[in-house]
Structures are given as structure tokens and as C-alpha cells.
Amino acid sequence: MAIQSENRPVLSLQGVCKAFGGIIVAEDISFDVSSCEMMGLIGPNGAGKTSLLNMISGIYSMDKGRIMFGDVDVSKAPAHKRARLGLARTFQAPRFLQRSNIRDNLLLGTDLADQYTFFQSFIGKKSKDFEEELSELMEIAGFTFDWDDLIAAFPYGRLKILEIVRAMLSKPRILLIDEPAAGLNDIEIGHAVALLKLATEKRGMGVVLIEHKMDMVMNNCHNIVVLNFGKVIAKGQPEMISKNKDVIEAYLGRGYDVAN
Amino acid sequence: MKKKKLVKFLVYLVFVLALILIVPSVTTGYSIMIVDVALLYFIAALGLSVMLGIGGQMTFAAVSFMGVGAFTSAQLSKYAHIPTSLSIILGILVAALFAFLIGLVLLRLKGPFFAFSTISLVQIMSNIFLNYEPLTGGARGIQSIPKLNLGVFSPNNLFGWFYLLIAVAIICGLIVERVRQTHLGRALSSVRDNEIAAMSLGVDVFKTKVVAFTIAGALAGLSGALYAHMSQYISQSLFTFNTSLTFIMMVMLGGVNSTVGTFFGALLVTMLPEWLRPLKQYLMIIYGVGIIFLMVYMPMGLAGVARSILTKCQRKKQQKGAEAANGYSK
Numbered sequence: 001m002a003i004q005s006e007n008r009p010v011l012s013l014q015g016v017c018k019a020f021g022g023i024i025v026a027e028d029i030s031f032d033v034s035s036c037e038m039m040g041l042i043g044p045n046g047a048g049k050t051s052l053l054n055m056i057s058g059i060y061s062m063d064k065g066r067i068m069f070g071d072v073d074v075s076k077a078p079a080h081k082r083a084r085l086g087l088a089r090t091f092q093a094p095r096f097l098q099r100s101n102i103r104d105n106l107l108l109g110t111d112l113a114d115q116y117t118f119f120q121s122f123i124g125k126k127s128k129d130f131e132e133e134l135s136e137l138m139e140i141a142g143f144t145f146d147w148d149d150l151i152a153a154f155p156y157g158r159l160k161i162l163e164i165v166r167a168m169l170s171k172p173r174i175l176l177i178d179e180p181a182a183g184l185n186d187i188e189i190g191h192a193v194a195l196l197k198l199a200t201e202k203r204g205m206g207v208v209l210i211e212h213k214m215d216m217v218m219n220n221c222h223n224i225v226v227l228n229f230g231k232v233i234a235k236g237q238p239e240m241i242s243k244n245k246d247v248i249e250a251y252l253g254r255g256y257d258v259a260n
Numbered sequence: 261m262k263k264k265k266l267v268k269f270l271v272y273l274v275f276v277l278a279l280i281l282i283v284p285s286v287t288t289g290y291s292i293m294i295v296d297v298a299l300l301y302f303i304a305a306l307g308l309s310v311m312l313g314i315g316g317q318m319t320f321a322a323v324s325f326m327g328v329g330a331f332t333s334a335q336l337s338k339y340a341h342i343p344t345s346l347s348i349i350l351g352i353l354v355a356a357l358f359a360f361l362i363g364l365v366l367l368r369l370k371g372p373f374f375a376f377s378t379i380s381l382v383q384i385m386s387n388i389f390l391n392y393e394p395l396t397g398g399a400r401g402i403q404s405i406p407k408l409n410l411g412v413f414s415p416n417n418l419f420g421w422f423y424l425l426i427a428v429a430i431i432c433g434l435i436v437e438r439v440r441q442t443h444l445g446r447a448l449s450s451v452r453d454n455e456i457a458a459m460s461l462g463v464d465v466f467k468t469k470v471v472a473f474t475i476a477g478a479l480a481g482l483s484g485a486l487y488a489h490m491s492q493y494i495s496q497s498l499f500t501f502n503t504s505l506t507f508i509m510m511v512m513l514g515g516v517n518s519t520v521g522t523f524f525g526a527l528l529v530t531m532l533p534e535w536l537r538p539l540k541q542y543l544m545i546i547y548g549v550g551i552i553f554l555m556v557y558m559p560m561g562l563a564g565v566a567r568s569i570l571t572k573c574q575r576k577k578q579q580k581g582a583e584a585a586n587g588y589s590k
Contacts, residue, residue: 121443
């Protein structure tokens with residue numbers, strides 16, 4: 001797959017605002033994500049990271065602002081339209097079809113990539129490259145499975161990785177990943193990171209990564225946006241962010257002067 | 261994998277052949293009618309299996325679409341003198357269109373609210389069937405509906421109908437099985453299990469539900485149209501809420517997510533009142549208690565029980581294999 005080396009951002013947030021009653025979850029948030037870029041989205045608990053992801057993917061509506069996807073304004077587009085434009089995501093708690101087997105769960109990702117209508121899918125045949133693509137991804141994911149296994153019988157850590165695989169099977173332009181490392185051991189985190197690296201470096205996707213594991217974010221992200229109470233408090237490269245006073249304050253609290 | 265499929269196919273083939281060979285020789289004029297009706301109900305229940313089994317949307321509406329299909333085909337063939345083969349197709353189309361339009365409105369409601377709205381649809385439609393004489397003949401119904409004439413094959417008795425209905429049922433069953441394996445089936449399953457995941461995977465939740473509802477309507481319409489030409493007499497009393505309940509029992513007893521299960525469910529639920537004739541006034545109590553036990557002990561119906569027995573056997577086999585291997589190594 002050719003890597004596009006365009007400078008224009010694929011995903012662009014412009015002044016996004018959202019409040020639930022009196023609680024402000026997003027206040028004038030703007031940032032860009034381009035292809036091949038891994039962008040970290042960090043902040044203390046309750047900073048509005050997942051809410052922002054929900055607004056980008058269209059599960060929440062915005063109060064104000066604009067979300068551009070390539071040249072398309074998707075601010076008002078419903079979630080499934082955004083997905084069909086090439087916006088895939090994973091969830092903090094994996095969301096699968098609990099009563100279906102793994103095959104159906106993963107094929108749902110390729111259905112999105114194929115963009116067949118129901119009728120085309122009814123008379124057509126499934127393309128073979130799906131299996132190649134999958135075996136390539138599973139090699140990096142670090143485990144195998146039986147097609148007919150029920151998804152409910154799968155351990156949590158693998159479900160989280162499998163959700164990334166499913167999202168990548170849909171061949172998106174932007175991949176939104178919500179806390180992939182939560183509940184995973186170090187080896188599994190390594191596999192998840194390898195998948196995300198493949199997505200950005202080889203497949204040219206732009207990734208937005210929410211994560212609390214700082215070493216994972218600092219070592220892999222090209223840029224980082226820090227949120228606190230719905231506001232962007234810092235933006236930039238990892239080295240800058242780790243020294244930023246506001247960020248340290250948000251995470252650890254204000255410096256305490258013993259003399260006073 | 262391939263071998264498994266072949267075995268499955270052979271089992272079904274033998275089963276169908278046995279059915280075709282045995283049933284006509286052991287049934288009489290009356291009992292073959294019960295079997296025919298069961299097959300018709302199976303076709304309508306398949307629509308429910310798509311909506312409830314794959315899509316997780318409880319609906320009672322099938323019986324109304326069945327009525328629409330039946331009255332349309334009956335009217336067109338009797339009064340407009342349209343050939344029966346064509347009138348059946350028109351019956352299906354009208355039922356599907358009706359389901360589509362109703363679906364556009366009712367599917368804006370979710371979960372139990374949608375289910376309740378379909379109950380009211382059934383009540384409204386059964387009142388219309390009873391009182392709108394120009395369309396339905398009112399309480400007298402429509403009599404002497406033309407016999408089915410397909411050109412190459414025209415069933416002139418209930419045994420002929422049996423062969424025809426088996427063929428139609430198999431075709432409908434295959435279509436539903438195919439739907440299960442395609443994008444529509446997966447999209448529907450995702451709507452059932454996790455709407456938010458469905459949306460984020462590009463599934464248009466509303467459209468998917470409407471398409472499934474329309475398919476269910478078409479299947480019910482087909483069933484109704486065939487019914488009209490088979491019994492040559494239809495009236496409102498066939499298309500009431502009670503019939504709708506039996507559809508739900510068929511799907512639940514057979515297995516909400518299994519086509520073969522639905523077939524057995526349809527057969528059993530249609531035959532049960534015949535077997536339990538001495539207990540006729542207690543039938544509804546038996547049904548009610550039966551459903552409660554069904555939901556507690558076998559929520560996935562007969563198909564679910566069969567599946568869990570199969571996996572248990574497989575596991576035992578594997579265990580034995582493993583033990584044998586260990587034994588040799590020691």
C-alpha cells in the first residue's frame with residue numbers, strides 16, 4: 001500500500017465544544033492528525049479524552065465547532081457515515097458481538113472495508129485477500145484462534161488486541177484507539193504497539209491514541225495533546241510535554257513551598 | 261472444515277429425502293393438512309427468526325403481513341383474474357412494501373417499545389381485516405379462491421401441496437441461511453449485540469433493521485399468499501394476535517437463531533394442539549408454563565440443546581483422545 005506523504009491533515013478538529021449540563025467536557029479543542037502520524041491524547045481521569053473520541057466518531061454530538069475528515073465536513077454526519085469514510089475506533093471495554101463467533105466479528109471489519117451493499121454481499125463472494133491480511137496482522141498480534149470460537153470464550157487481553165485487528169481490517173485512514181494497554185501484560189502491550197506501528201508506518205493510517213501508560217505514549221507518539229477539564233493544556237512533541245509545567249501540575253498537583 | 265460441511269449437507273439431504281418419502285405414506289387427508297400448515301407457518305416464522313434471532317428485535321407483526329399477502333393474492337386472482345403465480349408474487353411485493361413502510365415508522369422505537377408497537381399493529385390490522393369488506397370480505401372472508409396453477413406444476417390435493425411447500429420452505433431456509441453469512445446478517449447481529457459497536461463499524465442501524473423487517477414481511481406475505489390458494493378460503497380469524505403468538509413459540513421452541521430449529525419448532529407447535537386434543541381447554545396454560553420453562557432451561561431452544569450436546573460429545577472425544585495419548589507415552 002502506498003504511503004501518502006501529503007502534509008494536509010486527514011483529521012482536523014476546529015474549536016470543538018461540548019457540555020453535559022454544567023459539566024464542560026470539551027472547550028475549544030483544536031488539533032490535526034495527518035496520515036502516518038501517531039498522536040497521543042493524554043490527561044488525568046475525567047479530562048474528557050473518551051468523550052472527545054466519541055465526538056470524533058459521531059457517538060456524541062458537538063455543541064460547537066467543526067470536524068473535518070479530509071475535505072469532508074463530518075461535524076453533523078452520523079457515526080456509521082464517518083466509519084464508512086474511513087474512521088475506525090476501538091473502545092475502552094472491547095465491544096464485540098457476544099453471541100457470534102470470531103469469524104463474523106472480524107468479517108464485520110472487512111465488510112466496512114469492502115463497502116458492499118447488502119445485495120452485493122448476498123450474491124457476491126468474499127475476497128481471498130482478507131485471509132492474507134488477517135494472517136499478517138495476527139502474526140504481529142502474537143496469538144492464533146479458531147474461526148468458530150465464540151467471542152465470549154476469549155480472554156480480555158486478547159479481545160483488546162483483536163479489536164485493534166478488527167479496526168485495522170476495515171482499512172481506515174484514521175484509527176482511534178482508546179486505552180489499549182489497560183488490562184494487558186507487558187508482552188501483550190508489545191504486540192499492541194507493534195500493531196499500531198504497522199498501522200502508521202506501513203499502512204499510512206493516522207492514529208489517535210488515548211493511554212495512561214506514559215512510557216508507551218512517550219516512546220511511540222510523534223505528537224501529544226494533553227487535556228484537563230476539557231481544555232487543551234499542552235500540545236507538542238513528547239520531550240516538550242514531559243517537561244511542561246502545566247502538564248506536571250495537572251498530573252501531580254501544584255508545587256508546595258515549604259517555607260510558607 | 262470442508263469435510264464437516266459435506267457431512268452436514270448429507271445429513272440434511274437424507275433428512276429431507278426421508279421427509280418427502282415417509283410423510284405422505286403415514287399421513288391421511290387431515291394430518292397432511294396439519295403438516296402443510298406447519299410448513300406455511302415455518303416460512304412466516306423464518307421472517308421472525310431473521311428479526312428476532314439475528315437482529316434481536318422482538319416483533320409480533322408477521323401475522324399482519326401474512327394477512328396482507330393472503331388478501332392481496334386472493335383478491336387479485338379471484339376478482340381481477342390475474343394468474344395465481346403472478347398474484348402470489350404481487351402478494352409478496354405488497355406485503356414487503358407494507359412492511360417497509362410500517363418499518364420506517366415503527367423502527368424508530370427501540371427494544372420493548374418497538375415490540376409493543378407491533379402488537380398494536382396486529383390488533384389494528386386484524387380489525388381492518390374484519391371490518392373492511394371490499395378488501396377482505398369482512399367476517400365472511402373470501403371464499404372459493406382460485407386454485408394454484410404454476411403451469412408446470414399445479415398441486416391438486418394436499419399431498420401435491422406438501423411437495424410444493426417443502427420446496428418453497430427449503431428455498432426460503434437457504435435464503436435465510438445465506439443472509440446469516442453475508443454483510444446483512446453480520447450487520448444485524450451487531451445491531452443485536454452492540455449498537456455502538458455497530459455504528460462505529462459503519463453499520464446504519466436503522467436501515468439494517470428496516471431491511472430485515474422488509475424481508476420478514478416478504479416471507480410472511482409469501483406464506484399468507486400460499487395459504488390463501490391452498491385452503492381456498494381465508495378470513496380475518498386466521499390473522500389475529502393468537503397466530504402471532506404461535507409464531508413466537510415456534511421460534512423460541514426451535515431455537516431463535518437456527519433455521520433447522522425453527523422448522524422443528526413450527527412442526528411441533530402446529531401438531532401439539534392435535535396431540536393434546538383431550539386437554540384442549542388447558543392448552544394455553546400448558547403453553548404459558550412451557551414457555552417459562554423453555555426460557556429458564558433452554559433459552560436457545562431445541563437447537564441450543566442440540567448444539568451443547570454436540571460440543572460436550574466433542575470435548576469428551578478430545579479428552580479420551582488425550583488420555584489415550586498419555587497412556588501410550590507412559
